[in-house]
Amino acid sequence: MTDWLTFAIPKGRPYHDTVQLLRRAGAAGPELETESRSLLIDCPEQRIRFLIARDSDVPTYVEYGAADLGIVGKNVLMEGEPKVYELLDLGYSTCQFVLAAPAGSDPARLLDGSAARRVATKYPRMTEAYFRSRGVQVEIIYLHGSIEVAPKVGLADMIVDITETGRTLRENNLVVIERLWTSSMRLIANRASYRLKADRIQPLVRRLRELTASGGQGEAATQPACAGADQRNQ
Amino acid sequence: MNLSGTRGQLPEGVRDLLPREAARMRYISGRLADLFRSWGYREVITPGFEYLETVTAGAGQLGRPEDLYQFFDRKGRTLALRADMTTPIARIAATRLAGEPLPLRLSYHGPVFRRRDEKAGIASEIWQAGVELIGAAGVSADAEAVALACAALSATGLQGFKVGLGHVDFVEGIFEAAGVGGEQEAALKASLVTRDLVAFERGAREAAPSPEQADLLVAMATFQGDYQAALEEFGQVQNPRVQRALQQLGTMLALLKEFGVADQVSLDLGLARSLEYYTGVVFEGYAPGVGAPVLGGGRYDGLLADFGGDLPAVGFALEMDRLLAALERQGRLTTNLDREDVIVACPPGQEAQAMAVAREARSRGLSVAVDLLGRTGAELEAYARARGARWIFFPDGTEQALPDPPMADPAEGFRDTVRRPPEGAVTSIH
Numbered sequence A: 001m002t003d004w005l006t007f008a009i010p011k012g013r014p015y016h017d018t019v020q021l022l023r024r025a026g027a028a029g030p031e032l033e034t035e036s037r038s039l040l041i042d043c044p045e046q047r048i049r050f051l052i053a054r055d056s057d058v059p060t061y062v063e064y065g066a067a068d069l070g071i072v073g074k075n076v077l078m079e080g081e082p083k084v085y086e087l088l089d090l091g092y093s094t095c096q097f098v099l100a101a102p103a104g105s106d107p108a109r110l111l112d113g114s115a116a117r118r119v120a121t122k123y124p125r126m127t128e129a130y131f132r133s134r135g136v137q138v139e140i141i142y143l144h145g146s147i148e149v150a151p152k153v154g155l156a157d158m159i160v161d162i163t164e165t166g167r168t169l170r171e172n173n174l175v176v177i178e179r180l181w182t183s184s185m186r187l188i189a190n191r192a193s194y195r196l197k198a199d200r201i202q203p204l205v206r207r208l209r210e211l212t213a214s215g216g217q218g219e220a221a222t223q224p225a226c227a228g229a230d231q232r233n234q
Numbered sequence B: 001m002n003l004s005g006t007r008g009q010l011p012e013g014v015r016d017l018l019p020r021e022a023a024r025m026r027y028i029s030g031r032l033a034d035l036f037r038s039w040g041y042r043e044v045i046t047p048g049f050e051y052l053e054t055v056t057a058g059a060g061q062l063g064r065p066e067d068l069y070q071f072f073d074r075k076g077r078t079l080a081l082r083a084d085m086t087t088p089i090a091r092i093a094a095t096r097l098a099g100e101p102l103p104l105r106l107s108y109h110g111p112v113f114r115r116r117d118e119k120a121g122i123a124s125e126i127w128q129a130g131v132e133l134i135g136a137a138g139v140s141a142d143a144e145a146v147a148l149a150c151a152a153l154s155a156t157g158l159q160g161f162k163v164g165l166g167h168v169d170f171v172e173g174i175f176e177a178a179g180v181g182g183e184q185e186a187a188l189k190a191s192l193v194t195r196d197l198v199a200f201e202r203g204a205r206e207a208a209p210s211p212e213q214a215d216l217l218v219a220m221a222t223f224q225g226d227y228q229a230a231l232e233e234f235g236q237v238q239n240p241r242v243q244r245a246l247q248q249l250g251t252m253l254a255l256l257k258e259f260g261v262a263d264q265v266s267l268d269l270g271l272a273r274s275l276e277y278y279t280g281v282v283f284e285g286y287a288p289g290v291g292a293p294v295l296g297g298g299r300y301d302g303l304l305a306d307f308g309g310d311l312p313a314v315g316f317a318l319e320m321d322r323l324l325a326a327l328e329r330q331g332r333l334t335t336n337l338d339r340e341d342v343i344v345a346c347p348p349g350q351e352a353q354a355m356a357v358a359r360e361a362r363s364r365g366l367s368v369a370v371d372l373l374g375r376t377g378a379e380l381e382a383y384a385r386a387r388g389a390r391w392i393f394f395p396d397g398t399e400q401a402l403p404d405p406p407m408a409d410p411a412e413g414f415r416d417t418v419r420r421p422p423e424g425a426v427t428s429i430h
Helices: A015-024 A055-063 A074-080 A124-134 A167-171 A191-196 A198-213 B019-038 B086-094 B139-155 B168-177 B182-194 B197-207 B211-222 B227-234 B240-258 B303-307 B320-329 B351-363 B377-386
Strands: A005-010 A040-043 A048-053 A069-073 A085-089 A095-102 A117-121 A138-142 A158-163 A174-183 A185-189 B049-051 B070-072 B078-081 B104-113 B125-134 B162-167 B265-267 B281-286 B295-299 B313-319 B342-344 B368-370 B391-393 B399-401
Touching: A005 A015, A005 A055, A005 A198, A015 A198, A048 A055, A055 A069, A055 A074, A055 A185, A069 A074, A074 A124, A074 A174, A074 A185, A085 A191, A085 A198, A085 B197, A117 A124, A124 A138, A124 A158, A124 A174, A158 A167, A158 A174, A167 A174, A185 A191, A185 A198, A191 A198, A191 B162, A191 B281, B019 B104, B019 B125, B019 B139, B019 B320, B086 B104, B086 B125, B086 B303, B086 B313, B125 B139, B125 B320, B139 B162, B139 B240, B139 B281, B139 B295, B139 B313, B162 B168, B162 B240, B168 B182, B168 B211, B168 B240, B182 B197, B197 B211, B211 B227, B227 B240, B240 B265, B240 B281, B281 B313, B313 B320, B342 B351, B342 B377, B351 B368, B351 B391, B377 B391
Parallel strands: A005 A048, A005 A069, A117 A138, A117 A158, B162 B265, B342 B368, B342 B391
Antiparallel strands: A040 A048, A069 A185, A085 A185, A095 A158, A095 A174, B049 B078, B070 B078, B104 B125, B125 B313, B162 B281, B281 B295, B295 B313, B391 B399
C-alpha cells in the first residue's frame, strides 16, 4: 500500500457534502457512500483509504502522518493550530464565529473593562487571542457543548460560538454583538506527505480546486452542514 | 514508595533516554560523526549556556525571546540556555578560530533548549546533530552542504526521504516582481512559512496590483516540479533576484547530480525558513510518517557579522528525535543495541576465575557482563536471556549458547554490533 493515500474526513454533518465533493473529484468510489459503521474505508480504484474521524481529530491524524490529507473546518484549525499545510478552501459548511450576549444587554458596557466578564466557549484559544488583541480582560469558561445555555444560568456574560443560521442563538434569546471570523471546510496535508507523495496529492488538489472554484459544491450545500453549529438539540 | 510532589517526575518538555533509546541515539550519532569526519568536518562542543546577548544574536531563527530559558550568574548578568547550535559555532568561528585557514568545517551533536507551548510531548530539549561550513560563499559550498545533508540521512539508514530546496532570493524577488511590500508582504510571508495556502492566496489577491502578479505569488507558493518546470514557470519573470536564484539552483542541481544525490533532492521554491535569518539557499528534509522536517538548513551570511567576523556560512541540523522516530517506524532499529554478548556466571567462591574469563572474552571484542548476584541454573539462564546475551560463559571455561532472540527484520538494521561466535569450542554443558 505504499502508493496509497490516507485521507481523514470528518463524520457527522459535513460528511455528506464531503463525500459528494470527493466523488465528483474522482477521489472516492461508491464504497464511501455505503451505509457502514466502519471507520476505515478503502477505495481500491482510487488507491485511497478514508479514515472517518471526529472533526477535531482530523488535524491530529494529519499532523502526525497517520493520514496524508484531511478535510476539516477552519474553526478546528484555528483553535488547534496544528502543524499541517492548508491547501484549499473547499467552500462548504460555511459558518460564522460570533460573540453573542443575552438580548437587551449593552455591548459597550460588556466590553468596557469596568468589570471582569466571563465568556463561555468551545474555542478558548481563539477567544483568548481575540480579547487579548482588543485589550479586554475576560475570564474564559471552557465548555464542550451547549454554550448558548451559559448566559441563561449565570455561568457567563457572553459566548463565543459558531453559527450558521443564527437559529440556535435566537432560540436562546441571544444576539450577535460581533461577527469574528468565517469558517469553512479546508483541505489540509501532512508536511512530509505534501513533498513525498506530491505526484499523488497535486492532481487531487488541482481537481478539487477546479470544482470549488466553479462553485461545484453548490448543490450539495443546500442543507446547512457547518460542523458543530446549530445542532444543540440533537 | 510514595513520591510526593514532583520528586521522581520530569518537567514538561524533557525526557529520559533509557538504555535502549540511548544506545540508538549513540549509534546514530556515531554514524553521523564518522560521516562528518570523512567529509572533513571537525566536531566542536560548546557550552550549554551563554550570555543572553550571544544566544540572541541572529535571533531571527530563534523565534520569540520568551522561548529562551534565562537565568542569572552571580554578578547579575543574564544567561540563557543555547537555543540553537549555529549561533555558538558562529561565535567560535568569528573569535577563537578566527586565525584558522578557511573554509572552516565544523560539526556538532548535542541538545538545544526552547520553551514550547504546553502541548503534550513537544520537546523543550531538542537533540541536534549538524555541520557548519564557514568562509566559503558560492554554489559549490551550498551543494556540499545539501549533498552532506542527503548523505547524513542515508547514513542513518533512513529510506524514502526527500530534501526540498529553495532560495531566499527567489521568494524575495517574486515579492518584488509581484509589487507587494510592507505589512502585506510580512503577512503573506507568515502564511508562506506555515504553508497556509488559503490565507496566502487570499492575501495575494488582495495585495497584488494585478491578477497576473497575484498568480505569480501563488505559483511560487504552490510550485512543485523539476528544474525544467521551474524555468518554464519563472524563467520570464523580470526580476534579477529571481533569475540569479534560478541560475544558482540550476548550477547546484547539476553539482548534486555529481554528488549522486540528485534523486533525493527536489525543488521547493515556496520553501520559506525564517527569511530574516537565511540569506541564500534553504533546504528541509522530510521522511515518511514524520510530519515535521527531520533536517533543516541553509545559507546565513549575516550571522557571523554579529560577532565581528564577516564570513559567509551554510549549514544544517538534523532533528535527532524525529529522525529516530522515522527510523523506528521503518523498522531500521529492530535489534537491541543495549545488550551484552556474554554473561559470565560467577558462583560464590569462583570470583577470580570468573573475572579472568570475562577479561579474556572482552579482549576478543565481546561485550561481557559478570553476574555479580551469583545466580545458577535456570535463574542464571533467565537473567542472560533478559539481557539478550548469546552465551553464558562459566568460570571453568565452558560455555552455553543461547538461541537467537527473534528479530523483526533480520536482513536489515544493526546486526553488525553482534559479533561472530568466539573462536574455539562452544560446549553446551547441558
